[in-house]
Amino acid sequence: MEGNETTLQTMSPANDPASRAQVWAREVTARIRSKMAWVSEKNRDKIPYTTDENGSYDDRSDPERSWRIDDGLNWWTNGFWGGMMWLLYQDTKQESYARIARISEERMDRCFSDFYGLHHDVGFMFVPTAVADYRLTGNPSSRKRALHAANLLAGRFNPAGRFIRAWNDLEDGDTRGWAIIDCMFNLSLLYWAWEETHDPRFRHIAMMHADTVMQHFIRPDGSVNHIVEFDPETGEMVKALGGQGYGEGSSWSRGQGWALYGFMISYIHTGKQEYLDTAKKVAHYCMACIPENGLIPVDFRQPAQPAYEDSCGACVIAGGLLELAAHVPAPEQSIYRNAALRILRAIDEKRADWTENCDAIVLNCSASYHADRHHFTMTYADYFFIEAIYKLTGTGRLLW
Ligand code: GLY
Numbered sequence: 001m002e003g004n005e006t007t008l009q010t011m012s013p014a015n016d017p018a019s020r021a022q023v024w025a026r027e028v029t030a031r032i033r034s035k036m037a038w039v040s041e042k043n044r045d046k047i048p049y050t051t052d053e054n055g056s057y058d059d060r061s062d063p064e065r066s067w068r069i070d071d072g073l074n075w076w077t078n079g080f081w082g083g084m085m086w087l088l089y090q091d092t093k094q095e096s097y098a099r100i101a102r103i104s105e106e107r108m109d110r111c112f113s114d115f116y117g118l119h120h121d122v123g124f125m126f127v128p129t130a131v132a133d134y135r136l137t138g139n140p141s142s143r144k145r146a147l148h149a150a151n152l153l154a155g156r157f158n159p160a161g162r163f164i165r166a167w168n169d170l171e172d173g174d175t176r177g178w179a180i181i182d183c184m185f186n187l188s189l190l191y192w193a194w195e196e197t198h199d200p201r202f203r204h205i206a207m208m209h210a211d212t213v214m215q216h217f218i219r220p221d222g223s224v225n226h227i228v229e230f231d232p233e234t235g236e237m238v239k240a241l242g243g244q245g246y247g248e249g250s251s252w253s254r255g256q257g258w259a260l261y262g263f264m265i266s267y268i269h270t271g272k273q274e275y276l277d278t279a280k281k282v283a284h285y286c287m288a289c290i291p292e293n294g295l296i297p298v299d300f301r302q303p304a305q306p307a308y309e310d311s312c313g314a315c316v317i318a319g320g321l322l323e324l325a326a327h328v329p330a331p332e333q334s335i336y337r338n339a340a341l342r343i344l345r346a347i348d349e350k351r352a353d354w355t356e357n358c359d360a361i362v363l364n365c366s367a368s369y370h371a372d373r374h375h376f377t378m379t380y381a382d383y384f385f386i387e388a389i390y391k392l393t394g395t396g397r398l399l400w
Contacts, residue, residue, distance in 0.1 A: 018334075021341055024348075025392035029091070031354050032361070032386055036088050039359050040100050047078045047104045048359070051377045055358035061107050070168070073110055074117035076124055080380040083128025083399060086136060087386050090396030098137065105129040105142065112148060119167045120156055122149040123186025128383070131192050132399045143196070150193035153186060154205050161235030162208040166227070176232040180243065181217055181224050181255045183209065184262020188400040191269035203270070210266045214278050216240075217259065222285025223251040223300070224259045244368030246299040252369070253296050256286050257316030264323040265400050276327065283324055286317050287339045294346025298369045308374045311351045312365040315384035318343040322391040323398075344388055352385075361385060 039057075048057030059065070066072025085101035088094070108129065111118055118125075126149035133142035156165045163179040164186070187206040194202035216237050217225045226243030230236065245252025260282040267275035289300040296314035297307065321340035325333045351363045360377035362385050367378075390396050 017338070021337075021392065024345070025389055028348055028389050029393055029395070032389060033088070033092060035354060035361060036084070036386075038356070040085060040088065040097060043081075043359060044100045045103060047073075047075075047081050047107065048379050049075060049077050050379070051358055051360050055353075055360075057359040057379075061104070069114070069117035070119060071117075073108060074114060076119065076121035077378070077380050078104065078108060079125040079128040080383040083132060084379065084383050084386060086128065086132040086399065087383070087390060087396060090136065091390060098133075101129065101133065105133055105145070109145065112145075112152075115152065116168070118152060120153060120164055120180075120183050120186050122153050123183075123189040124380075125149070127189050127192065128399055131189065135192075135397070135399070146189070147193055147197070150189050150202060153189055154193075154202060157205045157209070158230070158232055158235065160233065161212065161230035161237075163212045163228075163230060163235075164205070164209045165232075177230040177238065178227055179209070179212070179217075179230065180227050181213065181262070182258045184213060184258050185265065185400070187262065188265050188269070191265070195269070206266065207270060207272070210263070210275060213259075214263075214274065218278055218282065222281040222283075224255055224282065226252045226255045244298075246302040246369045250302070251285075251289070251300040252313075253286075253289075253298060253300055253310055254313030254316055256282060256289075256300065257313050257320055260286060261316055261320030261323060264320055264327065267327065268323070268398070276324075279320065279324055280328075283321055283336060283339075286321075287335075290339065290342060293350070294342045295350065295364075296343065298366045298374070302369060306374075308366055308369060309351075309364045310366045311347055311362045312378050312381035312384065314343050314347060315362065315381050315388055318388045319384050319391065322388055326391075340388065341392075344385070344392075347385060 043057045046057055046059035047061040049060050051057055060075045060078055061073050082101040082104040085097040089097035126146050130142040130145040133139045134146060158165055164183050166178045166180040166183060167175045169175055190202040190206035216228050225240040226245050227241040229238040231238055242248045242250055260279055263275045263279035295309050298310045318340040321336040325336035347362060352361050353363055360382055362381035364375040365378040365381045366374040
């Protein structure tokens with residue numbers, strides 16, 4: 001009898017894995033609400049990227065910081081602070097979050113006159129700000145900003161190679177033929193512009209770029225190249241570069257996330273089956289690489305030591321897995337959802353700061369393997385962590 005009771009208790013709906021995940025996600029949501037309430041007010045006039053030694057956010061919109069043309073206001077992550085505010089706005093319905101989001105959106109107007117410092121990352125910058133504002137409130141100024149940004153992105157398309165050029169020339173090199181995996185996320189700006197204007201040029205460019213990425217970036221085992229160089233005249237592939245990962249032929253984990261989640265975005269907007277299949281292929285590779293402790297390394301093929309982590313890449317991968325789970329039949333869903341949960345729970349248990357000592361939540365992010373600095377905070381890690389938790393609770397709409 002006792003045994004039966006135990007079995008019944010174990011099987012009760014409130015105790016099954018899906019229900020436990022819901023309870024956990026709701027607990028995390030409560031912590032997000034309480035932390036973001038003071039973080040948003042404390043930093044309302046900033047566009048933060050990372051925290052300093054005191055745990056306080058910096059301000060990328062501070063004119064004193066603009067030591068490079070693509071830094072300062074043109075810094076590629078500047079959309080994520082506003083994006084976080086829109087995530088919280090969708091959850092709490094508090095107007096204060098919309099007001100704070102618009103401070104950065106309006107401030108970023110200056111990027112358009114200083115457009116020499118804008119790269120393909122206008123998607124990362126203007127989708128979570130202007131597009132989000134327009135989608136959620138119908139703000140006509142936001143529509144104008146977002147269409148302007150979409151036209152800048154479309155203008156970077158190289159028809160010979162059918163790719164979107166990533167960066168402007170670096171101080172030490174010619175990047176006319178460079179495309180990078182991160183751009184899979186920027187495509188969402190083009191899909192939005194197509195859906196908004198019904199001008200198929202935007203969709204053609206996005207899909208041609210995604211097709212090129214399927215052909216030249218995704219390896220047979222589901223790992224991905226970060227950078228591929230094409231001949232900008234003929235469009236022929238020249239070589240693949242290691243970029244922010246460990247080296248050539250390695251597997252930069254955040255790049256894996258941009259590919260997985262990015263192909264899901266392309267699938268969601270176009271319904272093209274190959275994009276879903278590609279997202280699955282990248283997902284299976286990523287899932288096989290998740291370490292026992294659930295903490296994601298900067299590169300899945302880096303040496304065991306130093307054990308550099310990237311919690312930001314972890315959150316992007318988790319977001320992609322959850323989006324995949326939402327678009328496959330029921331029997332497959334739990335595979336992707338459980339993998340995402342492993343990653344997110346590891347962040348919550350081991351790499352999250354819920355105190356008032358730090359403005360950021362997610363710790364141990366790394367911009368790239370060979371950088372001098374590792375294991376710091378990044379606003380976009382917080383963005384993707386919060387977004388993933390809201391995916392679990394079904395809160396709000398997809399901003400991408
Ligand atoms: N998009 C550049 C990065 O992920 O660091």
